[in-house]
Amino acid sequence: MAKRAGGARKKLRRGLWSPEEDEKLMNHIAKYGHGCWSSVPKLAGLERCGKSCRLRWINYLRPDLKRGAFSQEEEDLIIHLHSMLGNKWSQIAAQLPGRTDNEVKNFWNSYIKKKLRQRGIDPATHKPLAEVAAAAAACTRTPAVFSDAELILSSIGAQPPLTESYMYYDGSRCSTECGATASASAGVGGGGGCSDGSLTSLSGYSQATAEFTGGYVADGAHALLHCGGAGPASSGGGAPPAVIPSVSSSSTLNSMAGLSPAATTTDERYGNNSRGSPTNHDGHHHHHLPWLELGPSTAASAADVDHYGAALDELKWSDYVFDGYNNQLPPYNHGGIQGQCIYGDSKVDTAVHFDAHALGNWC
DNA sequence: AAGTTACCCAACCGCCGGATT
DNA sequence: GAATCCGGCGGTTGGGTAACT
Numbered sequence: 536m537a538k539r540a541g542g543a544r545k546k547l548r549r550g551l552w553s554p555e556e557d558e559k560l561m562n563h564i565a566k567y568g569h570g571c572w573s574s575v576p577k578l579a580g581l582e583r584c585g586k587s588c589r590l591r592w593i594n595y596l597r598p599d600l601k602r603g604a605f606s607q608e609e610e611d612l613i614i615h616l617h618s619m620l621g622n623k624w625s626q627i628a629a630q631l632p633g634r635t636d637n638e639v640k641n642f643w644n645s646y647i648k649k650k651l652r653q654r655g656i657d658p659a660t661h662k663p664l665a666e667v668a669a670a671a672a673a674c675t676r677t678p679a680v681f682s683d684a685e686l687i688l689s690s691i692g693a694q695p696p697l698t699e700s701y702m703y704y705d706g707s708r709c710s711t712e713c714g715a716t717a718s719a720s721a722g723v724g725g726g727g728g729c730s731d732g733s734l735t736s737l738s739g740y741s742q743a744t745a746e747f748t749g750g751y752v753a754d755g756a757h758a759l760l761h762c763g764g765a766g767p768a769s770s771g772g773g774a775p776p777a778v779i780p781s782v783s784s785s786s787t788l789n790s791m792a793g794l795s796p797a798a799t800t801t802d803e804r805y806g807n808n809s810r811g812s813p814t815n816h817d818g819h820h821h822h823h824l825p826w827l828e829l830g831p832s833t834a835a836s837a838a839d840v841d842h843y844g845a846a847l848d849e850l851k852w853s854d855y856v857f858d859g860y861n862n863q864l865p866p867y868n869h870g871g872i873q874g875q876c877i878y879g880d881s882k883v884d885t886a887v888h889f890d891a892h893a894l895g896n897w898c
Numbered sequence: 899a900a901g902t903t904a905c906c907c908a909a910c911c912g913c914c915g916g917a918t919t
Numbered sequence: 920g921a922a923t924c925c926g927g928c929g930g931t932t933g934g935g936t937a938a939c940t
Contacts, residue, residue, distance in 0.1 A: 549909080622930090637907085
């Protein structure tokens with residue numbers, strides 16, 4: 536790669552950021568914006584590389600960050616988007632106001648992945664573990680390579696995936712929308728609304744190329760998302776794809792999903808502790824993703840997804856400046872909606888003051 | 899109480915692609 | 920067109936800490 540100009544380089548600091556460094560960075564960006572990231576550390580008086588500054592800002596200091604535990608809606612959305620986009624964390628995070636790709640990625644790796652496995656779903660493919668393992672075994676490949684599903688199955692025994700686990704939503708949740716019919720028909724090999732094809736459908740949106748692979752697939756997604764035992768979803772073909780809402784801005788989706796850039800209240804189910812594992816998901820069923828209820832007429836294509844993403848990009852900074860800043864104070868400030876001292880209570884008194892008023896100018 | 903394990907998450911690393919020179 | 924610069928992304932690591940023995 537390109538070499539940097541300059542001779543003897545100053546040894547750059549690494550590791551965790553101190554409150555003083557955060558303060559410097561925030562003050563600098565508040566006054567001047569970040570501009571060229573590579574020049575930020577110099578101008579801000581930091582012994583960090585620009586990349587590190589950028590990361591710190593994006594993942595931690597940005598005023599619009601939500602922080603706190605993920606809500607059920609967010610979790611559902613992440614799973615859904617991952618089934619379509621794969622590990623495109625930045626794209627997934629773009630649909631979640633106030634969340635960073637790093638945060639989403641961590642949440643996926645530490646929680647959702649595990650949860651899906653427990654339910655007999657291969658997190659990589661969003662298909663039942665048994666199905667993935669069978670498919671892998673059927674094809675010829677290097678014997679030393681095992682899929683996630685195979686490893687899981689070999690460790691837990693080749694038990695069939697839980698019937699209800701074939702759904703992203705557990706039985707109780709599903710039943711709230713689909714009733715007994717869907718629950719009864721949700722078996723891996725069975726027919727019916729939530730049957731075979733549902734997860735295949737979601738992975739039908741190619742993870743590698745982000746292209747739709749077929750109508751049946753999308754139709755299956757419809758089946759999955761609606762958990763319906765009747766209607767077009769149960770037929771397994773013909774209906775137009777209904778995978779993602781045909782919306783063109785984050786705020787649209789947010790409102791549809793019951794989220795708002797400004798709605799940064801902590802989901803109490805997980806507690807305020809950001810480290811707190813969401814261990815009691817089944818306690819509440821705010822399973823309300825209105826766009827999941829959209830019919831085939833609201834189908835969106837991959838182009839829509841791109842358009843959607845582009846619109847989001849346009850909105851990002853305005854969201855940061857207006858919704859984000861106006862509604863949320865930086866993490867140091869306990870008065871913030873998601874107020875959370877990032878250095879722990881023992882350091883709350885640490886005198887960290889940034890030029891909050893100037894933040895409004897950094898665009 | 900002390901030691902060990904498991905988990906979370908902030909930060910780093912390396913690669914890539916676009917823009918500029 | 921090549922070299923360089925830069926921002927962005929996804930994968931990985933390691934420190935801190937809660938949970939467990």
